[in-house]
Amino acid sequence: MSRLIFNQILNEVLAGLSSHVSLTDLENESLYTELLYFFGLIGAANECEALEAAWKDPYNKREIEEFIKAWLKRKTRKRKAEQVMVI
Numbered sequence: 001m002s003r004l005i006f007n008q009i010l011n012e013v014l015a016g017l018s019s020h021v022s023l024t025d026l027e028n029e030s031l032y033t034e035l036l037y038f039f040g041l042i043g044a045a046n047e048c049e050a051l052e053a054a055w056k057d058p059y060n061k062r063e064i065e066e067f068i069k070a071w072l073k074r075k076t077r078k079r080k081a082e083q084v085m086v087i
Contacts, residue, residue, distance in 0.1 A: 002048035015066045
């Protein structure tokens, strides 16, 4: 269930971005795990409710959005570097 909440959050953040970003299943899973770990939600008694409550809080919502955007920016730079190395 927490993955459903995470996907809703991710879709909302992605909708606000000016560029199109797509994630593989592995990247999506990595972002999900890192997000839960960063915000101390991993292993919580009810990750779903904790993530949803964090998203509803204005301060935490902004922090989650910034975390996801920064994560996506790092991933984009890494992809570009990998493409340059292949060529």
